[in-house]
Amino acid sequence: PKFGEYGGQYVPEALMPAIEELTDAYQRYVLENEDGFMDEFRERLADFGGRPTPLQYADQLSARYDTDVYLKREDLLHGGAHKLNNALGQVLLAKYMGKERIIAETGAGQHGTATAMAAAHLDMPCEIYMGETDIARQRPNVFRMRINGSEVNPVTVGRGTLKEAISETMRDWATTVENTHYVIGSIVGPHPFPKMVRDFQAVISEEAREQAIEKTGGLPDSVLACAGGGSNTMGTFAHFVDDDGEPRSPEQSSDDEPRDRVDLYAVEAGGSSLQVDEEEGVAPNSATLSTGDEGVLHGARTKLLQDSDGQIMESHSVSAGLDYAGVGPELAHLVDEDRVTPVNVDDDAALEAFHRLSQDEGIIPALETAHAFGYLEEHHDEVGDTVIVNVSGRGDKDLETVIEETSKRDLDIAPDMSIFERVGGGGL
Amino acid sequence: PKFGEYGGQYVPEALMPAIEELTDAYQRYVLENEDGFMDEFRERLADFGGRPTPLQYADQLSARYDTDVYLKREDLLHGGAHKLNNALGQVLLAKYMGKERIIAETGAGQHGTATAMAAAHLDMPCEIYMGETDIARQRPNVFRMRINGSEVNPVTVGRGTLKEAISETMRDWATTVENTHYVIGSIVGPHPFPKMVRDFQAVISEEAREQAIEKTGGLPDSVLACAGGGSNTMGTFAHFVDDDGEPRSPEQSSDDEPRDRVDLYAVEAGGSSLQVDEEEGVAPNSATLSTGDEGVLHGARTKLLQDSDGQIMESHSVSAGLDYAGVGPELAHLVDEDRVTPVNVDDDAALEAFHRLSQDEGIIPALETAHAFGYLEEHHDEVGDTVIVNVSGRGDKDLETVIEETSKRDLDIAPDMSIFERVGGGGL
Amino acid sequence: MGLERAFADEPAFVPYLAAGDPSYEASLEYVEALARGGADVIELGLPFSEPIAEGKTIQNAIVRSLEAGMTPDRFFEFVEDLDVDVPLVCMTYYNLIYQYGEGDSESRSDSENASGETASQGPRPFVEKAAAVGIEGLVVPDLPAEEAAPLRQACDEFGLDLVFIVAPTTKGDRLERMLEQVSGYVYVQARLGVTGAREDVDDATEESLARLSDWDVPKAVGFGIKTGDHAERIVSAGADGVIVGSALVDIVAEGHENGDPVDEVADRLEAKARELKDGALRGAAERPQPERT
């Protein structure tokens, strides 16, 4: 259950039997396809979720960077993000395990909405824990969860955000573990969650790798994905991890043969700065892989943003979905092994990339996703001739944030929004 | 260029040369695939748009109605509705024709956002006309158009809604016709628009018919689609129109052979009432096929909601996308020929169906789409053993409307939204 | 079939107003003022709720007229009430022509399902009524020659001229087809776009007139003519008449907004009409060689 030194099962004893039960179910249903679990999962992902998602050639970006840029379109998945791959898998697994109730935590609301959809689809009662601060600032996602029939339980402790919601959901689970499954939203938490969530998300890279070979005759030079907790990241990397031959050297860059080595870039949220304010316990970024160090949080040993005492810091990012002080243990391990390169871009670059992709390609990305494109803009010379970028989600949910954050910055690339003043529409 | 007596080209003389040019381009590129136009269109629909969309078996609705209900998932298309099929086709056609500028009108904003996305994708400047009333009440869609780089031109004449926006766009086109293509958003307007838009949307039924045969071994008994202007309707019906054998009789209902006859139901918005207030020029519905009569509007002869003088009435529906006083001439003709059955459901039934699909299937539909499910709820005994319903779009855009309209009605099925009061979030 | 006579002796001044703008009574005064100011033909707009060919100025006039209660039947009363001695042309959209006389308006207004049980009689009832009240021609901006056969037939039956609009983009076969159907005069659209007063006179006007020079039908140029000088230039370029709408509607609109007395506004319209007519006359005098006998 470990990735090198990372991972493990650091949870209250009361949860351990459930974790063991889940580990057993993961082994049988997911890994061994008992009762045709994986077949049903794949079928529902296709019919309900809309898989496979396309691998699209990006005309304008490819011309801009003189690099073949391919977009893996997870934004087209039902619900608007990769999140459904995991939520559907876990809710279906809970059904196979005979559980009668689903709980989940959510920060920005993307995992909560995906879980609510999956639970409605599979006729399972569902409760979502969400910090009251997040409820107030992510109203549309709360609507969606409620409209899908889920309860939304406000978490009022602390800052009222994701960290607190995770802790609160663990508390619920510790009370109800016998009939309830906790759908963790990323490749975090105690084993078997990191492996299981990765396996459910790995369909992204399974498709992308096949599609790349079909479209280009070979493997890409690089794959980019944004990284918060890391579920879209590992999903996008999983089937490329073994493509780990000799690193590409500049002299070889113009041959047409399929490459042995695919470089993997995990793009974290650099926020406003990589500096931390230890006094206040605040990291103005979420660049855990780049700047964090080892510790234990939410059930696993992994890299964390923490102070020297081991207290967890408040992380920050313009993108709520990347705003988390931990990261999946498998990613932490792959970074230590030099298989994954951790990089980051700041809020400004992410916002610019948001506008660029929207205007140039007609795809409004999630702010999370925009980070990957921010890195591409800054480092396109270093990613080889062919690159796949995972469009992990769509940006409808981020419109108000983007307008607000853009107006603070006066970015050249941003469109003028004064139309609302002209027609007398309400304020932002 | 006609469908029986319907259709034609009732436009200002200044536009006729452009219409003729377009008719020629339609013939060559769309019908004859000159320069591989249709190949490129299909490829971009797949890679950029996310086609094919699934035909999903609806577990809960099928059990509820004791009828095999299949959902054609156009809500999964890029942008969240079937609208992209047409917008992408027309913008690409404009590019093949050497046009340098795109204009379009939009009411609820769905066609505008689809056109803005397609224009960004294909690197074409784009301006969208939108009534100022609609701009104020459809803010997220205006954001999306602006973020995709389109200009949004407020229309201040009259009520400031779709009718006025169409007229205004025609005026722009009359001035700029030499370098500009007008992307009409439905199967309305002068020939060749009704046929061309239908052809671009027909991919829905082309896929659905093949998918139905593959999944069920035969054709469905019925196909349901909501009908406003009618582009999703005709797109969903097109490849089933020729499946017009003898009507199914109750005695034959249990055989397994493919059926010769597929019943087609166009579900219109019954609004609050089918009664009209001629004095005020208001129809509190948009049930043009059911209650309208023949006339000439926006370039075509078709069925209209009009007073006895021929003045166009204000239509109404809880669903902005169905709120139009006209309808595609081809649909009007197929209704007269008894090939398509026009039916309607009122606002209340559509809202209930919205909540039912969200809770039972985990799919939040557009309010337009919800009308089709409202009809299914009321008449599931009459649609045979297998029915396809087109999920024309997703409902994210409608959340605020749904909350507001639901709270007016106190529907039993609707979820309680008091969570926002509990956490002190802002008002609706 | 007699509108041509208005262009026979001198260049014609053809003003447009929306009937009933801003009220039935005021509008009667305004139209009569145009006649006094020298109008040779008057185009009276019968307002339609979706005027796709009009610019903002005339759109707003149409809204004012509709809000003041204008209907096709009131329009015909209006024509009967008018005390003018110049030929009148009705400018409207096809749906109003097409719907006129469809059943009985009383029985239609009872909020029943109105799906037409009686087949349309087409444009004939409208044309018959128009002829009866003394209208001599029709202009229908959303009716291209391709769709005009039924209306052409009704006009022939009741002796009305059917005026077509020739756009700058109308060329070749389309132009020929149209000119074969036109009678009274051709409405030469001076430039692309919709109605509305502009400062400049487009080169497209001269090109259009050149394309039409072989055709023996009066050519009245409209779209964008605002002043006597414009009119002069248009006529000197070869037009047989000038059509002016927005510049006149502007005067009505301004008077309405300022609450000016109707007779003052009427005087302004009369003066403007005189300016335009005089300009047209000057333009005729400047023509190098009169080409018509």
Add this chain to the structure above:
Amino acid sequence: MGLERAFADEPAFVPYLAAGDPSYEASLEYVEALARGGADVIELGLPFSEPIAEGKTIQNAIVRSLEAGMTPDRFFEFVEDLDVDVPLVCMTYYNLIYQYGEGDSESRSDSENASGETASQGPRPFVEKAAAVGIEGLVVPDLPAEEAAPLRQACDEFGLDLVFIVAPTTKGDRLERMLEQVSGYVYVQARLGVTGAREDVDDATEESLARLSDWDVPKAVGFGIKTGDHAERIVSAGADGVIVGSALVDIVAEGHENGDPVDEVADRLEAKARELKDGALRGAAERPQPERT
């Protein structure tokens, strides 16, 4: 390795408070009051920012303590400053134990990229320091037996007991594995869920005690014990001790919110402690047959 002695003669009363709640000074008074009230062992919470196993009451205590400046080093000072004569157990989460002594805290706070250049020394420095200030045992709610080997080893080295929590769901092999590692006492979780005072005593308690009856280690029952009567029933059901946290933290919280003087709050804590200890003693007297020698 000597906590067992506290359970040897009579049922033990084991109170919990978060160290430093609501302030360093007040908290010292409160802990000493518990000792006066009859505590046999005191569990002192070292607050962690993500207390996933605690209910609302103790979460809030942890927030108050952190806001008042509690850190691991301050915690050790706190223990040194305490004037009590009962064994002390530190209850905290594993990350604080794991991080302690990682490099120098001065050099870490300079906002540099903190990616660890030195490998962790694991739990040893924390245990060494705890032993030095006189702590006799540790309870780590997020450290199940499976992950406990390094901590167990350090505790053995420095002579500390490592207390494990047995949940109602802990059965069979898991239970055996845990009991092989446990020392001092086992913390018997009375019911599923998180810490917090409840009115009822769960049947699960009796079942848990029954499962553990073969094991010769003191069994202290916690989760939900609020009154002397609760304590009485738990002990009469076979427990060797009662652990009480939330009911005491409630008194601290109420005093803090009302701004009550520290000594008054301390008196209330002492009285509550006495009530609970007395209940436990009554429970022992009611036991049908003392099973321990």
